[in-house]
Amino acid sequence: xxxxxxxxxxxxxxxxxxxxxxxxxxxxxxxxxxxxxxxxxxxxxxxxxxxxxxxxxxxxxxxxxxxxxxxxxxxxxx
Ligand code: SF4
Numbered sequence: 001x002x003x004x005x006x007x008x009x010x011x012x013x014x015x016x017x018x019x020x021x022x023x024x025x026x027x028x029x030x031x032x033x034x035x036x037x038x039x040x041x042x043x044x045x046x047x048x049x050x051x052x053x054x055x056x057x058x059x060x061x062x063x064x065x066x067x068x069x070x071x072x073x074x075x076x077x078x
Contacts, residue, residue, distance in 0.1 A: 002041065002043070002046065002057065003060060004025075004033055007049075007052060009030050012032055037075075
């Protein structure tokens with residue numbers, strides 16, 4: 001799955017939402033989150049993010065590794 005990390009906080013550009021073919025990117029408070037079970041790993045969202053907040057989970061920079069679980073937890077808590 002792809003995930004959204006810290007650069008999205010308080011930005012929420014939403015260009016990614018326009019690109020996602022399965023509508024699995026959701027707004028939640030101060031950032032957007034990708035539903036890990038709905039994402040089909042197409043990668044379409046990654047290049048359109050103006051702040052480069054989107055990463056394939058295994059390619060997430062170390063300083064934002066906590067955001068991998070943050071995306072999962074967001075949907076677990078709904
Ligand atoms: Fe949506 Fe594709 Fe991005 Fe997954 S990788 S969130 S399916 S646009």
